[in-house]
Every structure is written in structure tokens, then in C-alpha cells.
Amino acid sequence: MDEQSTSTVDADAAHSVDHEPDNKNGHTHPKILQRLATVPDIKRDTSGITTQYIGAGIVNLGALAAGVCVAWSSTALPLLAPGYGETHTVRPDVSSEMTTPAAVVHNIVQNKISLTESEASWAASLLCLGAVWGSVPAGLISEYFGRKKTLLYLALPLLISWILVASSPNVYGLYVGRFVSGIAVGALSVAIPPYVEDIAEKQQLKTLANFYHVHFSCGVLFGYIIGLVENTSWLSVLCATIPIAFFVAFIFLPESPAYLMSQGKFHEAKAALRYYRGIDNDIDGEIKALREFLRFSAKNRVTFKELFGTTATLKALVVSFGLMIFQQMSGIYPILFYARKIFEKFGISLYPPSAAIILGFSLVSSTYFSTMLLKVVRRRVLLMISFSVMALNLGGLAIYYHMKASNMTTNNTWIPLLTLCLFVSFYAAGVGPIPWLMLREIFPPNVTRRATAITAGVHWFLAFGVTKLYQNLEDLIKPGWTLWHFSVTCLIGTLFVFFFVPETKGRTLQEIQNEFEGIHKKKRHRHVIEVESVSEA
Structure with a gap:
């Protein structure tokens, strides 16, 4: 690095901290090493x-x-x-006058x-x-x-x-x-x-x-x-x-x-x-x-207000907010928050805490393998597959609930367990990590931190609303129709991804920003003119 740029950075930072000088050999200060x-x-x-x-x-x-x-x-x-x-287990007081055998040890x-x-x-x-x-x-x-x-x-x-x-x-x-x-x-x-x-x-x-x-x-x-x-x-x-x-x-x-x-x-x-x-x-x-x-x-530091100042940043916020809306409205947090209660409500023969553990294993394994999927599969494709399969599993579970409520089927363990495990697995493979990953891909570096803070606030506010109202929704329209509501939301999320979310894998930030701005660069046609040199006789 040239001396001019080094002195500029040193001057910018001088107001905040005192520099720790190097020793005679040019090594780091002994206190730092210590x-x-x-x-x-x-x-x-x-x-x-x-x-x-x-x-x-x-x-x-x-x-x-x-x-x-x-x-x-x-x-x-x-x-x-x-x-x-x-x-x-309660033992009676020694001074007590009760001497019957039943008073020796009893449970409350x-x-x-x-x-x-x-x-x-x-x-x-x-x-x-x-x-x-x-x-x-x-x-x-x-x-x-x-x-x-x-x-x-x-x-x-x-x-x-x-x-x-x-x-x-x-x-x-x-x-x-x-x-x-x-x-x-x-x-x-x-x-x-x-x-x-x-x-x-x-x-x-x-x-x-x-x-x-x-x-x-x-x-x-x-x-x-x-x-x-x-x-x-x-x-x-x-x-x-x-x-x-x-x-x-x-x-x-x-x-x-x-x-x-x-x-x-x-x-x-x-x-x-x-x-x-x-x-x-x-x-x-x-x-x-x-x-x-x-x-x-x-x-180029921006304020929270300036995030809404340009078309590209505003559209990027719409994409990030939209993904968070459909992510949370899919019902993932109510299922994670009330897993044991849901299994008990469906009357499965398996011990409910054990079923919740199996659900947790599905979530962990799919999240781990999503790292490899994200390297080979495009973001939009993975999001649409994830939303679609989540919708199918929630719909299947809703059908099972209606059949069970109508006494058309007996209690079963594998249907609720399988559908919910597939639901969380496909969530962890796409809908869970990709909205957070895309925050680094659709925003400029000087905007990413503040955009992430606002998007995280939207994420947790939606999680609060869905988790709090889940019980009210279940009491109002019963668990089966609640599941249908989440299923339809996942289908709408698939359409949102198809029409509004840009592909970011393998693309530069400038290309994504140009798409948000509505700028489509036309391919330049190269006209090749071959000139033959005729040697003089």
C-alpha cells in the first residue's frame, strides 16, 4: 500500500484511538502479543x-x-x-399422631x-x-x-x-x-x-x-x-x-x-x-x-431513511420483506413452538416428546445438507421447490385431520410425523436459509447491515404475530383449516418467488441492481470483417 493511503487511514482513525507503536524490529507491540x-x-x-x-x-x-x-x-x-x-414423595412428621400404614409414605x-x-x-x-x-x-x-x-x-x-x-x-x-x-x-x-x-x-x-x-x-x-x-x-x-x-x-x-x-x-x-x-x-x-x-x-454510509431512496434498494427491500412474510406465514414457528402439543392433538401412538426429537433431527440434517444444495442449485428453483413441497405436506396433514375427525381413519403415527418432518426438512433446505443469504447478494455492501437489521425486525415481528394468533386461529377454524391456511400461503409464496424474486446465484451485484432498476443490457453484436492481405507479386 502506498504511503499516502496509509497516512489517510491513520488520520481518519486518530480521533478514536491512540496508535500502538511498533518496536524497533517492526513487530507488533509487546502488549498486543501478550x-x-x-x-x-x-x-x-x-x-x-x-x-x-x-x-x-x-x-x-x-x-x-x-x-x-x-x-x-x-x-x-x-x-x-x-x-x-x-x-x-412425602413422609409424615415423626411427632404426628398418625400411625396408620397409609400415613408412612404417600404421594401428592x-x-x-x-x-x-x-x-x-x-x-x-x-x-x-x-x-x-x-x-x-x-x-x-x-x-x-x-x-x-x-x-x-x-x-x-x-x-x-x-x-x-x-x-x-x-x-x-x-x-x-x-x-x-x-x-x-x-x-x-x-x-x-x-x-x-x-x-x-x-x-x-x-x-x-x-x-x-x-x-x-x-x-x-x-x-x-x-x-x-x-x-x-x-x-x-x-x-x-x-x-x-x-x-x-x-x-x-x-x-x-x-x-x-x-x-x-x-x-x-x-x-x-x-x-x-x-x-x-x-x-x-x-x-x-x-x-x-x-x-x-x-x-457512503446510509441512514435507515435513505434505504428507501433508490429504486433498486426499495425493490430489494420488497423482495426481502416478501420472502420473510411467506417464510413466517408458512407456519414454521408455530410448528416448532408447539411440536409436542401438535403431536398430542393428532393422537399419535408414539410418545410425543420422542416424536418431537425425530422432528428436530429432520430439521438439523436438512439444514446441514442445505449448504451443499446451495452450491449447486439456483436460489429461485430451490425456493419454489421448497414452498411447493411444504404446501403439499401441510395439505396432506390437513386432509388426514379431517378424515380423523370424521372417523374415516384410526389414529396413525407415521402420517403426521412424516408430513411434518418433510415440512421442516424442505423449509430448512430452502425457505429457511435463502432469504438471509440473499441479503448479502441483493444489497450493496454499505447498505447490507442496515437492511439486515430492518429485515430481521420484520422477521421477528411476523414470527410473534403468527405464533400468538396460532392458538386463536386454531380455536376459530379448527386445526385442519389452520393447516390449509398455511398450505395456501406457501403456494402464494411460490408465485411470489416466480414473479418477483431475481436469481442471484452466479450473478454480480451490478447485474442484480440493473434488473431492479429495469435496465436490460442488450448483447452487443460483433461485426467481424476479415481482411485478406494480398501479397504483391
Whole structure:
């Protein structure tokens, strides 16, 4: 890099931090080396790939914690239903005059909090409402305080929320705990991807970016598995171990190189990038590109209001909002939040918690394989297939419910289980990850962070509405017609993708922006004129 550009960046950052000078040999300042010495060297990873994978895995423990929060409703709410209690063995007082054998040991049922169906729907959906308030400002907070600090501090409200859920003497404490956990979940959904994007090499980014969805699905599965405990207090204790593990593991990783450089801490930024690139990679070119990107972002920073200023950005927002609308209106969150209750309602012979675990396995496996599908299948094709198959499975389940309600068929295990497993599998393969992936493909880099914050807010607000109104819709038109409603929504989502969503795989940002602007570049015709040179006789 030339001296002029270097001095420009140094001057821009001088107001924010003091520079740490190099020592006489031109190496990083000893204090920086001392701090980085506390970061574990992962078997001297020379290429940096292993370090990037482990770093992305650790930071996405936050996504694992978010998935556990979602699964809690399926496992805990049936235990808090009226009439459900925990059986305790009670021994009589020695001083008691009762001497009959029946008084030696007897059982009583001791109820804790008992939730009506309306209260249970609030306990489930308040997580999503809190996520709205956490997702929108999370990007700005991480830019000001730093990616690492923001993520570390989010472990605290998660831990507090589980303490409130476990110890609350009434339903209102439970509401507060769920809302607080929702704030953390929403903030994590916005704050985790930028950190992964900052530490990942370009060729590894698409794979590492999908770690969020894989870990989130694993969190849902973990929440279903611990539901076998059937004790709300122990459920909260087990759930609280995830944010604790996230905090302990993540505290050893370095700060985001991009954030450090934006604060003028160039030596620390270079050391952090070196940690994630290994000792074999030359990072000077990447450092130069990062400086240029930060300079460009600073000069072209947009406000939330300016997002609606250009035709291309406005149409991109319509596409991202539309995908989130049909994603949530498909009914995925009610199915994940009320999985055990749905299986009980369909009267399957399989133990409902076990059926929920099978559903969780389907979600995890499909999310994992979606990483490979996204590399070979075009976005629009995968979205349309995903929406269509989801609609077919919901319609099939609705038909089964009507037949069962009319006594045309007996209770069956495999039909509800198979249809719901296929539903979540195709959701995880397309409708789940692609709307988030396309945020990086249809928006310019200087717009992506704010567009992601707004889109995440829309996502969680819709999740709150659908989850809260699911119980009301089920009471109003019965489960069968509720499933038909979700099925028809998926079909409309297929049409929306066909008519409005552009293909982004293998296309440049400029080509996508031109399509939004209505600019269609015509192919240039090349006229080839062959001139034969005649040699003089």
C-alpha cells in the first residue's frame, strides 16, 4: 500500500484511538502479543481454515442458545398446562399422631404455575416480540462497542432470563423472562453473521455463514431432547448451560479484524486477521482491501431513511420483506413452538416428546445438507421447490385431520410425523436459509447491515404475530383449516418467488441492481470483417 493511503487511514482513525507503536524490529507491540498469547493456538493451523471453522462454531453457540429458547415452548408449556403436576414423595412428621400404614409414605400432586391456553400463547410468542426490540439496534450497538463485546454481553440477559423462568412465582415473571431472552435472541441473529463474515475467507464464507442455521437447528433439537426430563426447573438449568458455555469459549477469541481497523487499531487488527489466516497466508493484500472497504463504507454510509431512496434498494427491500412474510406465514414457528402439543392433538401412538426429537433431527440434517444444495442449485428453483413441497405436506396433514375427525381413519403415527418432518426438512433446505443469504447478494455492501437489521425486525415481528394468533386461529377454524391456511400461503409464496424474486446465484451485484432498476443490457453484436492481405507479386 502506498504511503499516502496509509497516512489517510491513520488520520481518519486518530480521533478514536491512540496508535500502538511498533518496536524497533517492526513487530507488533509487546502488549498486543501478550493479549493474543491468551488466545489458544489451534495446533498451529498454518492455513487458518481450521481456526475459522472453530471460531465460527464457537460464536454460533449463541445461535444454539437461540434455538433452545424456541424449543422451550414445545417442551415446557405442556408441563404447565392446568391439571399437570409433579408427583412428590412425602413422609409424615415423626411427632404426628398418625400411625396408620397409609400415613408412612404417600404421594401428592404439587402444582407450580398453571397456564391457560391464552397465557401459554403469550409465554411462547413474547420471545419473538422481544426479538424485535433486540434485532433492530443490534447492528449499531456492535459497530459502536465492538462485535465481540456485544456478543459476550448478550450471554447475560440469556442467563438472567432462564433464572426468571425457573424461579418465577407467577405468570408475569415468566413473561418477563421470555421477553428478556427474546431481546438476546433477536440481537444474536443480527450480531453473529457480521463477526463470521469478518473472520471468514471469501471461499469459506458461504459455508461458514450457514453455521448460524445449523447451530440454531441443533439448539431446537437439544431443547426437544432435554424435554424428556419433564421438569420445568431442570429444563431451565439445562438451557442456561448453553449461554454459559458460549461466554466461556468465546472470551478467548480475538475481536473482529474489521472492527479493530475501523477503530484505528491497525496492529491488533493485523494480529487478529493473522490468527484466522494462519502463518502460511499473506494477509497484506487483504489488509489493504479491508482498508479500502472501510474507507468506502465511511464515505457512503446510509441512514435507515435513505434505504428507501433508490429504486433498486426499495425493490430489494420488497423482495426481502416478501420472502420473510411467506417464510413466517408458512407456519414454521408455530410448528416448532408447539411440536409436542401438535403431536398430542393428532393422537399419535408414539410418545410425543420422542416424536418431537425425530422432528428436530429432520430439521438439523436438512439444514446441514442445505449448504451443499446451495452450491449447486439456483436460489429461485430451490425456493419454489421448497414452498411447493411444504404446501403439499401441510395439505396432506390437513386432509388426514379431517378424515380423523370424521372417523374415516384410526389414529396413525407415521402420517403426521412424516408430513411434518418433510415440512421442516424442505423449509430448512430452502425457505429457511435463502432469504438471509440473499441479503448479502441483493444489497450493496454499505447498505447490507442496515437492511439486515430492518429485515430481521420484520422477521421477528411476523414470527410473534403468527405464533400468538396460532392458538386463536386454531380455536376459530379448527386445526385442519389452520393447516390449509398455511398450505395456501406457501403456494402464494411460490408465485411470489416466480414473479418477483431475481436469481442471484452466479450473478454480480451490478447485474442484480440493473434488473431492479429495469435496465436490460442488450448483447452487443460483433461485426467481424476479415481482411485478406494480398501479397504483391
